[in-house]
Amino acid sequence: MIEIENLQKRYLRKHVLRGVSFTVEPGLITCLAGLNGAGKSTILKAIMGLVPVDGGSIRIDGRETALHLTGNRGQLNRYRALKVAFIPDRPAMPPSMKVGEALRFMADFYPAIWNEEKARDMLAFFELGEGERLGSLSRGTAAKFNLVLGLALETPYVLMDEPFSGIDLFSREAIADVFSTGWLEGRGVLITTHEIREVEHLIDRVVLLKDGVVAKTFDSEEMRLAENKSIVDIMREVYRP
C-alpha cells in the first residue's frame, strides 16, 4: 500500500497541498481527481521523489520515502524504482530514438523488472512499430507508448498522469481498454485525469482534491449502489459552488 499522510506543499506563496491524506491499495484502480491546479501532478511527482514536499509522509509498502524525513537518497531512489512505475503525460525519451531502441534502453536500465514479453504484447495491442521514431509519433501514439514503457515494468504500483489528456477519441478508447486487461492485474494504480467520463466504469476508488485537501473519498460501485450517483454527479456536488 502507498500511504500518503498530511502532505504539505507550497510553491512560493501558493499553499497547494494543505494536508493531503489517502491510500493507494494493491489490486485497485484509484483515481485522483480535482480541478486544474489542485495539485494532482504534484502529488504524483512527490510520490516519485521528483519534487520535495514541505511536510507529511509518503510510505510505500511500509517504508518512509518522503525526502525531508529520510536520508540516503540513492538507496531510496532504487527502492522507489522497484516499487512504483511513473507514466508521465509527455514523452520521457529523446525524440531521435526509435521505439525499438527505447525498449532496449528500458531493458538495460531496469533488468530486474522489465518484462519484454509484456512490452511486445502491448506494442502489438496498440499497433506500434519498432522502427517508428519517437519524435514523429502523434500525441495519441506517444501516450500509448508511454503506457507501454511504464506498464512493462513489473512494479507493484503504477502512477499515470493524465493519460487521456489532449489525445484523439480512438487513442483514448484504446488506452481505456488497457484497464480491462490483465496488464494491471494485482497492481495498485493511481491515475489523475480530467476526462473522468472515459474511466467512469473502470475505476474502483475516487479521491477528490479540493482546496489543498481531500474533500471526499469513495468506492465508485458502492456509491452507485447506495446512492444511485455517478462519479460525475458526486464531482458536481463537491466542486460546484
Added chain:
Amino acid sequence: MQPDEGFTFEFNSREPVYLQVVRHFKVWIATGRLKAGQTIPSRRELAVLAKINPNTAQRAYREMEEQRLIVTEGNSPSRITGDERVLRSVRSELLEEAVDRFLELIRPIDVSTDELVALVRQKHAARNGGNSGHD
C-alpha cells in the same frame, strides 16, 4: 459469447456496473441467447469483452453465482445453470421489472385497466405481425 454474435454491453453511469453486467446475462438467458449449461467466458475474458475493470467482472460473477444463474465446479469454466426453475424465474423477473417500469411511467395518466390491457393487446399483436390471439 462474442461481440460479433450480438453479445455487446452498454452501461449507464448511475447503476453499479456489476449489477448491469448481471442484467445483461439475465436478458440473454431469458431470450435464449445463452442456453442452460452453456460455457461462459472467464472473468478475465469478460472484463475485456465488456471493457470493465476485472474486479467488477469478478463481482458480477460472484453475484451470479449467489443468484444461482451460473455454476462453477472446480477449475472448469463457469456455465449457465441447468436448473429450470432458476431459468424460468429469470424470465418472469425481467418481465415483472419491465411491467413495473411501464406502470410507473403511465402512473400520471388516467387510464382504466381494461383500456390499458386492450391497448397492450392491440400493440403487442401489431408488433407480432398482426396475428392477434395467443402468445
